[in-house]
Amino acid sequence: MTTNKIEIKHLTVDYTERGRSFNALHDVSFGVGAGEFVSVIGASGCGKSTLLSVLEGIYQAADGSVEIDGKALHGTGKERGVVFQHYSLFPWMTTRTNIAFGIKQARHDISRRECLKIADEFLGKVGLEGFGKKYPSQLSGGMQQRAAIARALAMNTEILLMDEPFSAIDAKNRVVLQELLLSLWEGDSKEHRKTVVFVTHDIDEAILLSDKIVVLTAHPGTVNEIVQVPFDRPRRRESLTQTAEYGQFRNRLLSLLYHDVAERIGGEEVVI
C-alpha cells in the first residue's frame, strides 16, 4: 500500500472565521500512484480547492496526514508544480521570464540562459511561440493559462497539482487546452509520466484526462466514491465520447455527483 506517490490519510481541514470553526473537509483518504492522473470532482464549495491547497502546502490540515513518497508533507516543495484557476503568472514578468523564473526556482543547478532556452522550448509546445516577450496582461485568458501550463511542465516536477485550470476559459479553447494537456502528459513514456491531481467540476474533462476520479460530497467534504476510468490510452475525444460505455460511465458519475440531490428528490434517478 505504500507504493503510492501521494498518500492522503484521514485528512480533516477546518477554517476559522471570526472565531468560529468551519469544517471544510472531513476524513478524506485516497492515494495517487506514481504517474497516475487523478481528478477530483464535486459540487461547488465541497472543498476541492481546500484539498489542493493542503497538497500545495499553503494550508495546514487540522488532522490526518499527507505523505509524498512515504514522507510527511510540510509546506511547499520543489517536487510539486501548480497551476491555479487564475493568476498563476506574475504580471510584471514577460511570459518567457515567468517560465524561466519557475524553472530556476525548481532547479537551481542550471543557468539563467538555459532556463530561457527551456522556456522558449515549452512556449513552443503549448503553441505560444512568438509570445514570449508579451506580458500576461497582453494575452488572452486562454493564452495566459497555456503559459501557466508551460511553466508547470517546464519545471519538470514529479507532481502536478491543477485547480480548475480551464474553467475560466471559453468552451472552444477549453477543448483545445484539454487536448494539449492530454497529449503532453500521454506523450511521456509510461514510467516518466507525471503524477497529476486535477480538480474540475467538468465530468467530461475528468473522464477524458484521468485514470481515476475521486468524487467528493459536500458539507463537510468527504469522499463519496473513487472510480477507476476504464478507457484505454491514448484517448481521443471523438472516438471516446461516441461509445455506449462512455455514456454509461458518464451517467454513473453524474448520479454519484448528484447523489445527495437525487436522495432529496426521493431516490429516483435524475437525468441531467
Added chain:
Amino acid sequence: MTVRKRLLHVTHLLFAVLLLIQLLPDRAASDVHTGALIAFACGLEAVTLLGTFLVKKEESLALLVDIVGFIFVLLALWSLVTAKFNLLNPMLFPPPGKVLAQFAEDRSKILVNIRSSLGITLKGFLLAAVAAIPLGLFLGWNARLGGAAAYISKFFSSIPPIVYIPYGIALLPTFRSVSVFVIFLATFWPVFAGTMSGVLNVDRRIIDSAKVLNVRGPEMLFSVILPASLPQIFLGCNQGLSVSFILLTSAEMIGARDGMGYYVKYYSDFGDYTRTITGLLVIGIVVIGVTFLFNRLQQYLLRWKK
C-alpha cells in the same frame, strides 16, 4: 498621418500671429528686446518642424505641438499687454523679450543654481527612497508590525514638512545638509506609507503563486512583493517629489547662498522683477522636466500594467 497632414496644425498659424504682433509699434518706454522674443519663437518653431519630421509616435508629436502652441499664445498675449499696449506696470511686469534676454545673459549663473537645487533634491529624494522602500517592504510583509507602522506613517506624513525646517537649522551645520534632511523627511513618509499599503494590498493569489514556486525570504520581498507593490510605491514617490520642490524653493528663499529659490528671492528683494520672473519660469520648467523624466521612468517600470 501623412507629412502634409502633420504640417497642417494651428500651432504654425499661432507662430505667424506672434510674429505679426511684433510688427506693431512698441508703446513701452523701456527696452523690450523684441529680437530676443523673435529668436526664441523661431527656435521653438524650428524644434516643432524638426519634431514633425523626426518624432514617430503620433501622441508625442501632438503633445509637443500643443505645448508649443500654448507657449506661442502665452507669449503673444504677454507681449500685447506689456510691450505693445503697455497695460501693466512695466516695473512689475517686464515684456517677454526682456525676460528672455535676461535668461540668456544670466544663463551660466542660472545653471549653477539649477545644479545646486537639483543636487539637493535628488540627494534627499534618493536617500529617502532607498531607506523607505526596503523598510516599508519589510514592515509591511511582517504583517503584525505592518498595522501599527501604517498608522505611524500616516501620522508623520500628515505633518507639513515645512515644520522640519527650524529643527533642521537648529540641529545641522550647513544649509545644504538642512535641505537634504528636510527633503528626506518630506519624501520618506509618503514613500514609506505607499510601500506599506502596496505590500499590504498585494493580491493573495500572487503570494500563493510565489509560495508554491518555493520563493522565500529576501527573494520573496524583492522579486515578488516589491514589483507587485510598485504602482503604490510610485504614488508615494510622486507625492514626495512634488512636495520636495516646493519645500526646497521655500527653504532656499529662507537661508541659502545658491539655488533657484535663492535667485528669485535675492532679486525680488532688489525689486529686479525681470530676474524674479525669469527665475520663477526656470523653476517651473525644471519641475516640469524632472516630473516628465520621472513619469517616463514610471511608465517604463510599470509597462506590464494594462
